[in-house]
Amino acid sequence: xxxxxxxxxxxxxxxxxxxxxxxxxxxxxxxxxxxxxxxxxxxxxxxxxxxxxxxxxxxxxxxxxxxxxxxxxxxxxxxxxxxxxxxxxxxxxxxxxxxxxxxxxxxxxxxxxxxxxxxxxxxxxxxxxxxxxxxxxxxxxxxxxxxxxxxxxxxxxxxxxxxxxxxxxxxxxxxxxxxxxxx
Amino acid sequence: xxxxxxxxxxxxxxxxxxxxxxxxxxxxxxxxxxxxxxxxxxxxxxxxxxxxxxxxxxxxxxxxxxxxxxxxxxxxxxxxxxxx
Numbered sequence: 001x002x003x004x005x006x007x008x009x010x011x012x013x014x015x016x017x018x019x020x021x022x023x024x025x026x027x028x029x030x031x032x033x034x035x036x037x038x039x040x041x042x043x044x045x046x047x048x049x050x051x052x053x054x055x056x057x058x059x060x061x062x063x064x065x066x067x068x069x070x071x072x073x074x075x076x077x078x079x080x081x082x083x084x085x086x087x088x089x090x091x092x093x094x095x096x097x098x099x100x101x102x103x104x105x106x107x108x109x110x111x112x113x114x115x116x117x118x119x120x121x122x123x124x125x126x127x128x129x130x131x132x133x134x135x136x137x138x139x140x141x142x143x144x145x146x147x148x149x150x151x152x153x154x155x156x157x158x159x160x161x162x163x164x165x166x167x168x169x170x171x172x173x174x175x176x177x178x179x180x181x182x183x
Numbered sequence: 184x185x186x187x188x189x190x191x192x193x194x195x196x197x198x199x200x201x202x203x204x205x206x207x208x209x210x211x212x213x214x215x216x217x218x219x220x221x222x223x224x225x226x227x228x229x230x231x232x233x234x235x236x237x238x239x240x241x242x243x244x245x246x247x248x249x250x251x252x253x254x255x256x257x258x259x260x261x262x263x264x265x266x267x
Contacts, residue, residue, distance in 0.1 A: 001187065001188070001189050001238055001241070001264075002186075002187070002188045002189075002190065003185075003186070003187050003188070003229070003231075003234060004184050004185065004186040004187075004188070005185055005231070006184065006185070011266060012234070012238075013266060015235060018231075018234045018235055018238070021231060021234070022231040022232060022234075025231045026231075051199070052199045052200055052201040052202070053198065053199065053200055053201065054200070054201055055200050055201055055203065055204075055205040055212060055214055056205070056212075057205065058207070059207035059208070059210055059212070059248065060248060060251035060252060060254075060255060061244070061247045061248055061251050062247055062250045062251045062254060063247065064243065064247065067250055070250050070251075070253070070254050071250075073254060074250075074253050074254055074258060077256070077258070078258055179247070179251070180251070181251050181254055181255060182251070182255060
């Protein structure tokens with residue numbers, strides 16, 4: 001932290017130094033000096049071709065009360081190989097953002113229920129899943145299997161939709177609270 | 184001028200931004216080569232007695248920016264406070 005007082009510049013690292021500085025500026029002590037140091041800078045190298053994007057014109061900021069939701073979305077973004085987990089996380093946020101019954105008969109809820117149980121025999125879920133993904137049928141129920149490509153593709157579609165919806169609601173709330181995520 | 188300023192060296196940026204500086208209100212972000220950057224945030228007209236409170240506010244603003252950058256795809260971004 002640097003403090004500029006008229007033409008003087010002070011480097012501050014803790015509250016003790018601030019107290020010391022206040023005393024100095026009040027004339028209670030004759031001098032102020034602290035050790036200055038520069039941290040080593042790590043360098044990373046990148047390869048590949050990527051076009052640079054313009055710098056954000058508005059400073060990206062997320063209000064403190066949305067840190068938890070931001071963290072959930074950040075984690076979900078990193079779970080691209082686990083669309084079932086992405087769907088569950090995004091759905092958690094949708095439940096937070098939307099009114100209690102808003103998702104009651106939503107296909108997204110059925111997709112979430114499908115991945116949330118070892119086998120699922122809820123009538124609406126079974127009907128929907130069998131119509132979209134016949135290979136999930138197991139007796140009178142349905143079952144999600146992570147090693148089946150068609151299951152992953154189906155769940156990925158719903159995970160992406162859920163994430164998009166959750167991000168839209170999240171970004172609206174960021175904006176309402178005076179923040180910005182530069183989109 | 185009575186200014187309190189906090190400066191971060193930022194590393195491991197994943198999103199490739201154009202090189203250069205952008206001014207924001209009471210802040211300046213400078214994107215550098217090698218996916219690193221520098222952020223300065225400050226408050227003006229700060230009397231010595233206001234430093235502690237303002238310092239906390241600046242740190243909160245830095246944290247808020249850090250989380251926003253992670254949300255924007257910079258999952259491994261590292262912020263280091265610069266001591267000059």
